Amino acid sequence: MHIVRSYDDEQRQLVERIVAMGHTAVAQLEAALDVVERRDDGAARRVVANDEAIDEAERQVSQDVMRLALRGPMARDLRAVLAGLRIPAEIERIGDHAANVAKRSIVLHAAPPLPQVAGLRALGMVAAGQVRQALRAYATGDDTLALQVRDNDARLDQQYTALFRELLTWMMEDPRHITPCTHLLFMARNLERVGDHATNIAENVWFLRHGDEPLPPRDKRDGTSAPTALP
Structure with a gap:
């Protein structure tokens, strides 16, 4: 019984460490969004350097x-x-995406500010919220919350598609916008991928509770690869 209790304690401690790692990655993501808005190259470099800790x-x-x-x-x-093993790998990729956003912000700051930065931040905050909910589902073993995270990914896809179309329109209207808008497109893609990693964490919570039992179908609304994505 002592061995079983010890094993259970170690499992709980492991979950706590993984969740703490996840919150560090979310903090990195939020910091990256902040440096884009404040146009702070020094802070952006710190976000990139901090990725090693994750x-x-x-x-x-x-x-x-x-x-x-x-x-x-x-x-x-x-x-x-x-x-x-799977969830920390998803968290590590979230940290990578945060670092990528910070790296591109340094280049983006060489151009005049673009109004779409606000849309990028909004997209990023939705993605960060998705990760936080997925981590809460993992910490508590809440499969219902995990399914909500998975279903809410469609909202993030919609925001990403709308920003994608807006940036394409902006580029077509003025060739001077092509380079900065291209960087914003890649940054937005990183944020959309953060949402996918949150979904993967949520699906692992379902796996913990239900094993290989099939997940319910869900809606995907990333329209950037469809013909209607073009303005």
């Missing part, structure tokens, strides 16, 4: 997960081990 956290968590796996867990615990 990478190191993922490496440490992976080692901790493998130590738990070697103790011979049951089927339920094996799902926890798999989620303990």
